[in-house]
Amino acid sequence: MALDDAVARELRVLLGDRFVLTEPEQLRVYDCDGLTGWRAQPAIVVLPGSTEEVQAVLRLCHRHAIPFVARGAGTGLSGGALPVADGVVVSLARLNRILEVDLASQRVVVEPGVANLDVTRAVESEGWFYAPDPSSQQVCTIGGNVAENSGGAHCLKNGFTVNHVTGLTVVLPDGELVELGGKALDPDGYDLLGAFVGSEGTLGIVTRITLRVLRRPEAVTTLLAAFRTGDEAGSAVSSVIGAGIVPAAIEMMDALTIQAAEAAYHPSYPAGAEAVLLVELDGIAAQVAEDEVAVEEICRGCGTFEIRIAKDEAERALLWKGRKGAFAAMGRVSPDYYVQDGVVPRTRLPEVLRRIADLGDQYGLRVANVFHAGDGNLHPLVLYDAERGEAERAKELAEEILTACLDAGGSLTGEHGVGVDKACAMPKMFSEHDLEAFKRLRRAFDPDGRANPGKVLPTPRLCGEIPGPYRMHPLERIGIAERL
Amino acid sequence: MPSASDVVASPRTLDQAAAFLASAYAESRSVQIGKDLLTDGLDRVLEHEAGDLTCTVEAGVRLSQLRETLAARGQRLSLDPPGNPTVGACLAANLSGPLRHRFGAPRDLVLGVTLVLADGTVANAGGKVVKNVAGYDLGKLVCGSRGTLALIVRVSLRLHPLPQAARTVVVETDDSAADTASLLSSPLQPSALDILHPGRVALLFEGSAAAVDDQIRRTRALVGGEEAHPRVWDEVRERQLAALGRVRFDPGRLGETLARIDEAIARPAAGVAYVPAETASDLADAVRALNERIRARFDPTSVFVGRAW
Numbered sequence: 001m002a003l004d005d006a007v008a009r010e011l012r013v014l015l016g017d018r019f020v021l022t023e024p025e026q027l028r029v030y031d032c033d034g035l036t037g038w039r040a041q042p043a044i045v046v047l048p049g050s051t052e053e054v055q056a057v058l059r060l061c062h063r064h065a066i067p068f069v070a071r072g073a074g075t076g077l078s079g080g081a082l083p084v085a086d087g088v089v090v091s092l093a094r095l096n097r098i099l100e101v102d103l104a105s106q107r108v109v110v111e112p113g114v115a116n117l118d119v120t121r122a123v124e125s126e127g128w129f130y131a132p133d134p135s136s137q138q139v140c141t142i143g144g145n146v147a148e149n150s151g152g153a154h155c156l157k158n159g160f161t162v163n164h165v166t167g168l169t170v171v172l173p174d175g176e177l178v179e180l181g182g183k184a185l186d187p188d189g190y191d192l193l194g195a196f197v198g199s200e201g202t203l204g205i206v207t208r209i210t211l212r213v214l215r216r217p218e219a220v221t222t223l224l225a226a227f228r229t230g231d232e233a234g235s236a237v238s239s240v241i242g243a244g245i246v247p248a249a250i251e252m253m254d255a256l257t258i259q260a261a262e263a264a265y266h267p268s269y270p271a272g273a274e275a276v277l278l279v280e281l282d283g284i285a286a287q288v289a290e291d292e293v294a295v296e297e298i299c300r301g302c303g304t305f306e307i308r309i310a311k312d313e314a315e316r317a318l319l320w321k322g323r324k325g326a327f328a329a330m331g332r333v334s335p336d337y338y339v340q341d342g343v344v345p346r347t348r349l350p351e352v353l354r355r356i357a358d359l360g361d362q363y364g365l366r367v368a369n370v371f372h373a374g375d376g377n378l379h380p381l382v383l384y385d386a387e388r389g390e391a392e393r394a395k396e397l398a399e400e401i402l403t404a405c406l407d408a409g410g411s412l413t414g415e416h417g418v419g420v421d422k423a424c425a426m427p428k429m430f431s432e433h434d435l436e437a438f439k440r441l442r443r444a445f446d447p448d449g450r451a452n453p454g455k456v457l458p459t460p461r462l463c464g465e466i467p468g469p470y471r472m473h474p475l476e477r478i479g480i481a482e483r484l
Numbered sequence: 485m486p487s488a489s490d491v492v493a494s495p496r497t498l499d500q501a502a503a504f505l506a507s508a509y510a511e512s513r514s515v516q517i518g519k520d521l522l523t524d525g526l527d528r529v530l531e532h533e534a535g536d537l538t539c540t541v542e543a544g545v546r547l548s549q550l551r552e553t554l555a556a557r558g559q560r561l562s563l564d565p566p567g568n569p570t571v572g573a574c575l576a577a578n579l580s581g582p583l584r585h586r587f588g589a590p591r592d593l594v595l596g597v598t599l600v601l602a603d604g605t606v607a608n609a610g611g612k613v614v615k616n617v618a619g620y621d622l623g624k625l626v627c628g629s630r631g632t633l634a635l636i637v638r639v640s641l642r643l644h645p646l647p648q649a650a651r652t653v654v655v656e657t658d659d660s661a662a663d664t665a666s667l668l669s670s671p672l673q674p675s676a677l678d679i680l681h682p683g684r685v686a687l688l689f690e691g692s693a694a695a696v697d698d699q700i701r702r703t704r705a706l707v708g709g710e711e712a713h714p715r716v717w718d719e720v721r722e723r724q725l726a727a728l729g730r731v732r733f734d735p736g737r738l739g740e741t742l743a744r745i746d747e748a749i750a751r752p753a754a755g756v757a758y759v760p761a762e763t764a765s766d767l768a769d770a771v772r773a774l775n776e777r778i779r780a781r782f783d784p785t786s787v788f789v790g791r792a793w
Contacts, residue, residue, distance in 0.1 A: 104665065104736030106753065127669075149617045160615070162624070163592050178770045184732035184755030186578060188767045188793040189775040190633065191591045194624025198617050218671035238535055244558060244645030284673055287695035343613045347535035375615040376536070411616040418618055429618055430608065437599070437607035438620045440781040444774070456619070473608040 007064055011046055014056045019094070021045040030089050033074040033081040034136075038420055042069070042083035049094045051169060051177070051207040058205065059175030061088055067450045068173075070201045072112060072144030075136040077339060078419025080147060080200045080455055092143045095207060098122050107166065107183045108211050112143025116150075119211060128213045131158035134415070135324050146206050149198030151415035153249040153323070154280070156374035158214065160415070162197040167210030170196065170203075173446040183210055195441060200417050201452040203445040217282035220248075221292045222310040224319050225277045225299040226270035230254055230369075233275035234350040236302040237373045240279065241346065243298065245291050250374035251278040251323050256333065257370040257381075261322030264329035269322060270306040277304075277373070278323055326370040327381070334366070334383035338394045341416035342405030346376040355404045356380055363397040365390065377414035378405065403428065418456045424463035426456075430473060496525040498598065498606060498637050505635060506604025509787055515602075516789040517631035523572050526637060529553045531612075538595060540612055540640040543572030559643045562587035564717075566725035572636040578628040581724065582676035582688060582717055585753050587644065590627050597623040598638035602783035612640040625778070630792040633782050647690035650675075653700055654716055655685040655709030661739035663707040664752045668735075670706060672699055678720050679750040681742050681757070685709070686716050724749045729763030732756055767793050 011020045021027060022044055032039045048054045061068045067087040074081055083089050096113035101122055108119055108130070116137040119130035133152035134140055140150070145161045146168070158164075167181040181193045196203055227233040230252075237250055253261065253276045258269050269276055277299070281291045296307055310316040322329070330337045344352045353369060356378075360367040368381040380401050384394035402412055402425060412422050412429050426435060435457060442449070442457070454462055495501040501521075508515050515521050523544035532539040534557040541550060547561070548568045554560050563574060564581035573579065575597075580589045587593070596610030599622065609622035623640075626633050657663050660679045667677060667687070676688035685707070689699045700711060727749065733741040735755045742750065742757075750757040767775070775793060 102734070102736050103669070105734045105755070106668065107735070149621075151615060155615070159588075159592065160617075162621070163588060172774075176770065178774055179768060180771060182732075183734040183736075186580075186589060186628075186730075186732065186754060186756050187771075188628065188765045189771065190629050190778060190792065191578075191624045191627040192771070192774065192778075194591045194621055194627065198621055215669065215671055217673075241537065242535060244648070246645065284671070284691065284695045284699060286698040287691050290692050290694060343611075343615050345533060345536045345538070345613055347533060372615070376613055377615045409611075410613050411611045412618045414613075414615040415617055422618070426619065429611075433605050434608045434619070437601065437605070437609065437622060437782075441620050441622065441625065441778065444778040444781040473611070 007060070007066065008044055010060055011044060011057065014060070015046055015048055015053055019047040019049065030071065030083060030091070033076045033079060035077055035079040035082070035419065035421055038079045038082045040083045040085040042089040043086045045089040045091060047091045047094050051171065054090065054171045054205055054207050055175045055177060057088070057090060058171055058173060061450060062174045065448065065450065067453050069452050070143070070147070070205045072141035073115070073139045075140045076144060076148060076417065076419065077341070078413065078417040078421040080417050080419035080452070082420050084453060090205060092141065092205070099208065102183070103128060105183045106213055108213055110142050110209050110211065112141060112146070112206050112209060114142050116140050116142060116145055119213070123213050124216070127216045129216050130211060130213050131155070131164055132161045135327065142209050142211070143206055146197050146209060147199065147201045148415070148417040151372070151377070153251055153372060156250060156372065157246050157248045162194055164212045165193055165197050165209060166212050168193060168196060168206050169208035170206055172204045173448070173451045181210065200419060200456050202442055202456055204451060219285035219288040220280065220282040220316070221288050222316045222319050223279045223281070223292065223295060224269070224308045225279070225304040226273035226306040227275045227277070227302070227304055228272070230275045230353055231350050232303040233277050234353065234373070236277060236299050236304070237349070238347065239298045239302060240295055241374070243294060245294060247279050247295070247374060248282045249278065249280040250372070252276070252369070252371055252373040253323060253326065254369040256366060256368035257326050258322070260329040260333045260368065261326055263332035265321050265325055267318055267322035278319060323370065330368065330381055330383065334385070336384050336386045336391070338382040338384065338398050340378065340380045340382070340398050340401050341413045342378050342380070342402050342410060343414040344376045344378065344405050344408040344410035346374070348408040349373065349376060352378070352404055352408050356401055359397055359400050359404070363393055365394060365397055367397070372414070375414070376410065399425070420455055420462070423454070423456060423458050426458050434473065493520065494522040494525045498600070501526070501635055501637055502600045502604045502606050505600050505602060505787065509603040509785065512785065513787070514789045515787050517635060521635065523570060530638070532557065534559060536614070537643045538612055538614065538640060539643060540638060541571055542638055543636045544570050546570050547574070554643060555646060558646050560646050561593065561641055562644045563590060563593060564721070566721035571639050571641070575627050575636055575639065576630055581721055582678050584751055585677050586673070586675045591624045593642050594623040594627065594639060595642055596640040597626065597636055599626065599634035600637055601634050602785070602787035610640065614642050628792060631790045632779055632788050632792045649693040649696045650688060650690045650714070651696050651700055652712045652714050652716060653687045653689070653703050653709045654712035655707050656683060657685060657707070660685050661742055664738060666706055667703070668753060672703060674699070676717070677753065679742070679748070679752060680720060680723070681745060681748040681750055686712070686720065688717065720749055724758045727758035727760055729759045729761050730756060731759055731763060732766060765793050
């Protein structure tokens, strides 16, 4: 259904001409997010400047039965902000104010268009920080983080976005406003904050977010350990966790990733390393000092041939540089790549990594691995050359990798979200009954299905009538196992 | 609707629980979880993967039993509400204790759930890995649901290592709000920080012996206080359990909140105080209506009896 000019006129009256985009060259900017393989042109892009204007836009969409997609910085990697063709994109870019810094309450209140890192910037001079730190934190927005329940390298210890959001102002798909939570925790009733965070824009649009900020730890140590095999690095990860140490982050990079990072950023990682571990410890100085010695010993016991310890912020930044920019660095070793976000139980990492290597050989494609080893969140990067017609093969390989993750009792996605990218894979992880339960929640918020349709849940239009082979859900499998 | 009070079911398997609810639904019987439908028989720890710091349990497992199982491998569920509730009750009633300060509420520790909906449908959400954003987080949604949304049958949980050392400090004070503010803006990292209003602030420090020692020394230098026997936490839990009401407040307004209350167990970082007298729910009408819409989708014929707010 093409939107008629009357809708655009109405929106212009509501928001002003400047904030209603309808020209094709303007709309093109919005036709995809960070998952650039999926594109669709919306009919209209609006840029509301207040909660009331977001309400007005959604009321209008409600009245005319128009689907809408909320959008932050467009850095998402699962197509969560992919427009609905002929629908409305609601950009939250103008809602970019930090409304309140209340350190006595350890809270910061922001609008959704505020960049993740700007929350920390607003409080760091007082010695506080905002914990979730996705790699795109310089540009990705808090609104997008709420939609995706974003993680980051440091969520191993501090948790994900959902653990740091204490309040949300939500505009429901019919334009109604609800205030969930606030500065105090534990509101009565169902945990609606918990349900909303990570709902990928399918339950409504947030216009105000109350975040918990943490006291900057007094000590931070970053340690890099180089290994000659991935298995050695993997066993070091298990041993650290097994020793009862909870690092702020444990990241692993394989040889291909190291090579790409060196080409792009020259972090001078140890030569000959087949795997590099980055371990960050933070907290009370006495504890960090003890844990640092313990981690070093564990790494040596597992066969590391070089350990570096960052002494200051500059050295720490250099150690992290290769990791944080790893995706972008892939351009140095491959024209195209397809990134996956599967999760496996940490103890299954070595076998799954071997499986991924075997699959890569089988498909004749290289796979770079850079991942959050502490929580088992893999980011295999399937390298391919679209010009040589490898795209389809890369996608098939990526799907096989996800299947391997699910077989190991893991998940389709650890932090990138389902979006449009993995919606059709959902039946591999969840049964029809599970998905039906998800739909009940969605309909309670959005009975007409106009908020980001086609995302998260599989639809016949997107996936065909026959869902992929269902693999038993990890919880269900435990149930079956006990009957045998 | 006829009450099911004369039919008590105590399923021992997921299938039995599903069958019970399916028949209640078909026969339009109402079910009060904890009265007509008991989870005591669902009391197995199904899996404890120490290397993953996760476990999966049936919802009828009591915290004491789980504590014992996990401690055998040096781990714990960092949830210490008063009494000895089941894991299912912890989620359904959103129960937490002093450790909430650092480790959060059940919603922060739940990784996945298996639910039986009012019509007997079995639905899973989440998973058993610590990081997972696939699908809606129904495991969090049912936290605080008080048996009005679904029967919680299985729960996967995030665990923590048992600390090497744990010691308690109690500060006797006329101005617990000011002392709390100094503590919360310091780099100290207590596992628990509760106010036994009026007059005392209790802190729990956990970690290596040296780090705990260091934190205790610094706490005393900052606000005074003496090392105390951990039984003060039993007192906290007893008073929390006896409290009939709950006051929620902006953490920064601790002082004025305490000034209005004669007696409370306050958990200042959470902005929650447990008070002796009953209090009304502070849930706004629009949120109440949204809760109700969700309830109606999951249980359209009102099989489940109870009130969540």
